[in-house]
Amino acid sequence: MPHTSTFPSSTAPLVSHPPAPDLAAEIEHLAHLLPSQGPITVFVHHNTLHAFEEQPFHEAVVAAADLFDCHPYLPEAEYRAQLDRGRIRPADLDRELLAVLGDQGDELLGALGTRHALWLAMLERPLWEGPDAEIRWYIDETESLFRYRPEVETATRERVVSQTRRWVVRDYANGARERCPLKQEVDALIERFGGAIFESWNAGDWEPFTLHLLWRACRAGVDLAAESRPPRAARSGDRDREAAALVDSEMIRFCAAYLDQGLAPWRLPDCEQGLLRAFVNLHRGSKPQTAWLHGLPALVQEVDALGCDAQASIAASLAELRVTPDDRERVLTEALLELPGWAGMVWQMETNAEWTVRPAPRGTLVDYVAVRLLLQRLAKQRLDADPLSGRTPDPQGGESRLQQAFSVFQIAQVRGWTPVDLMSLSAYEWRNLIEEVDAFSSRERRRVYHQAYERQLRERTLDAIRAHAAGLKHAPALAAPEFQLVCCIDDREESFRRHLEEVFPACETFGFAGFFGVAMYYRGVSEATYRPLCPVNVKPQHFVRETPAYSAEGTSRRQEKARQTLGRAAHGMNQGSQSFLGGAIAGLLGAAATLPMVLRILSPRLAGRFASFFGRIVVPNRTQLTLERTAQSPGSAPDELGYSIDEMTSIVHGTLTAMGLTRGFARLVIITGHGSSSVNNPHSAAYDCGACGGGRGGPNARAFARMANDPRVRERLAGRGMQIDQATCFIGGYHNTGDDSYTLYDLDLLPTTHRGVLNRASKAIDEARARDAHERCRRFESAPLSLSPAAALRHVEGRASDLSQVRIECGHATNAYTFVGRRAWSRGLFLDRRAFLASYDPEADDKARSVLAKLLSAVIPVCAGIALEYYFSRVDNRGYGCGTKLPHNVTSMLGVMDGAGSDLRTGLPWQMVEIHEPVRNLFVIETTPEAMQRIMADNAAIDTLVQNDWVQLALFDAESLEMKLFQNGRFEPYQAPLSQLPRVAESIEWYRGQRDHLGFATIDPAAESTSTGATR
Incomplete structure (x- = not known):
């Protein structure tokens, strides 16, 4: 997804400025916006929005959504689907809305009800949105003006139609016409539906008449409200995106070659001299075939004359691009975020990959910006010379009047507003209504949906822990x-x-x-x-090597030689196949080479066993x-x-x-x-x-x-x-x-x-x-639910060896909570593979809880990072994740691209997150509020994650069964009556035949099953 800048365009005079001595520091500071994903061979989960952790979670996801052009939450349709299936409860929506609105929820919006009622209606029923052309098609080509929405209750529909009919027959025909602001529209509708002889109308005519009049009232009301509003500022079109596309294609190829870790047949010359010097040396005296790059040799000479000083080159490019000092941060940020994957990998290889075969030298990211700005200058010159290039300006920003009217039209149906109600509103009341609808935008609605989504899971989890622990109080202690x-x-x-x-x-x-x-x-x-x-976050100081056992050293030397021989042969065949003669030989041997591949697909489990067998031949057993x-x-x-x-x-x-x-x-x-x-x-x-x-x-x-x-x-x-x-x-x-x-x-x-x-x-x-x-296997569609455990084991063995398999395992795709404490109170609780389980015994800790503090310093950031990466890769898999695996190509042994050329894709592929419920991780820790507050005060990283709501936190006393939930900056008692959990003798009794997420159950071998299967 392309980066869309949120910085305003400057209208200040265009002037040049001297080189800034702090350019490198400024670029390195901006690097915190880049993905922190290192080489894919050491993929480690982390908070995708680590740069925003100093902000509260909901503010941060919105700010990042604007900066990166991504979604902060799931689409409304997905939340409403969860509402329909009971995953979100209506009571949770109501409680979250009360928390958001506070006392303002009771304010009346004229005669249309309270703000709380309006917002709740916008949550409980879908609000369809779209561009003007789509709305016009929908109005003209569907029955939207002839039939009420199916979500509208029958009683509401009948009441509104009846009141409209009574108004037309009794009031409009007897003097109300002169006072009606839409009398021409009403007259036209009366004529359309059969004239003024209302008694001759069929009963079915009044519903279409009501909806037609309701739509006209919405259109007129929005127009009335807009008359006193200042006009929206037009958004000027620009050529930045087109120029960026030209630059991207060159940067992708060059970065892939420069950072290559051994995948390419040969290495880019002069890499050890730095990215900028390698770029200059590569293009010195060259004759680019691409038209817009014809001026590159001259620019290369300019950089050469500056001694390949990256900061001096950046300053010269900024001056040439007529960038003012006030706009410099915007331009540098865009230079980094146009290809955040590649820029982020450059930064990681420079700062955090000293152990790799070819780490990047210090200053590589500054070199990257210098090269990008050089290419940007050429792209701008090309576009300036082409009067037909660039984008057409968008004359109107924000939501159009038609879109606003369509939103009110839908709300009016579900709220039961009559056309007369809307025609009676003044311009001031219409402005208030439009502003209220705009205030509860799709993004704000999704925030409330999401909080209700998390609330339901959080309360079910806390209730289950207390119920399960209560049932264990009188259970016999575990023997030695x-x-x-x-x-x-x-x-x-x-x-x-x-x-x-x-x-x-x-x-x-x-x-x-x-x-x-x-x-x-x-x-x-x-x-x-x-x-x-x-x-x-740990830099090891120690080196450990695995060596053959002393008695197997002779055999090991022969095995090592065999590995080297096989490795050289494979490497030689790979390199040789790219030559004319080698390609011909490879073509002749291609049929034989396909046999292992076919076996990997048709009989992957057998292929895996063959691979394991041959691996043991060349690798020491002892x-x-x-x-x-x-x-x-x-x-x-x-x-x-x-x-x-x-x-x-x-x-x-x-x-x-x-x-x-x-x-x-x-x-x-x-x-x-x-x-x-x-x-x-x-x-x-x-x-x-x-x-x-x-x-x-x-x-x-x-x-x-x-x-x-x-x-x-x-x-x-x-x-x-x-x-x-x-x-x-x-x-x-x-x-x-x-x-x-x-x-x-x-x-x-x-x-x-x-x-x-x-x-x-x-x-x-x-x-x-x-x-x-x-x-x-219950999560895998390719695995029948009737499999036996032995057959399931064979299935996963084959799955891991299957060349065509894109869903190897679910990974962390169900993670939702983390328990820190004694196993005693969670043992026997069915957790559906959704819980991180960290053992901790409060009785073995000191009074200062130093053991817990050290434990949480790793557990909270690590588990939070995993949950947040899955969250963001799920809510926007194209923007924060890396899309589907199918078009991915391994690049430079560092990451994947889509096809032959794209940004380096970061985050998780769709096949890893498609079944995930994106929620912030709920930590349940066996300790006291006083101890946890001390730990937070002493550990800034934990305090930031907790105080800014990047995680959910509850404390548990296993003896008293008391829960304390961290909300609004403090620990508050979680009060709920103890519930009863279903009891089954074995886990299989609870999950058998199910593919979706399951609820909690107590596993008790001595108990008779009390599960019904319907409440899971």
């Missing part, structure tokens, strides 16, 4: 667990944990950010470079981590890899304390990282672990388990008051949320005394992942 399993807080792990607890009640599960405190640069045994495995450092300082040299024992101790202590696992250790503790695998999916990193920077968390889980098993670490932990029994053994695991496979690491290090509990845990995990796959 046979094994414990720690997962990431990821909402996709909610169902896996729930099913595991159903299958094996003697287990205990926990949730913690999936890097488990192990922030590192990691290089796998078959990988060529290190990559960060930690949250994006590996180890270089985890303990021998040098003093961390680094990437062989003796600098890993951590010191004290550092390991701090990691283990901090992570176990944060999740509340400080005592009562089981004999087996499984630490589970997660990620996802799929083919032909550029956004695959978006399905991986956000806490691992868009990577897979298996190495982190494996490293943590190794640290926790170290006797020296345990000795130091005991000195800090944390006793881990010698019989407790930690192992690392990896859950693939794409195909629901599960891998355990370093099993050869597990004592033989633990094999029994490991076998029982493995059997339970296998059953849980099959059930998890079954629950996931």
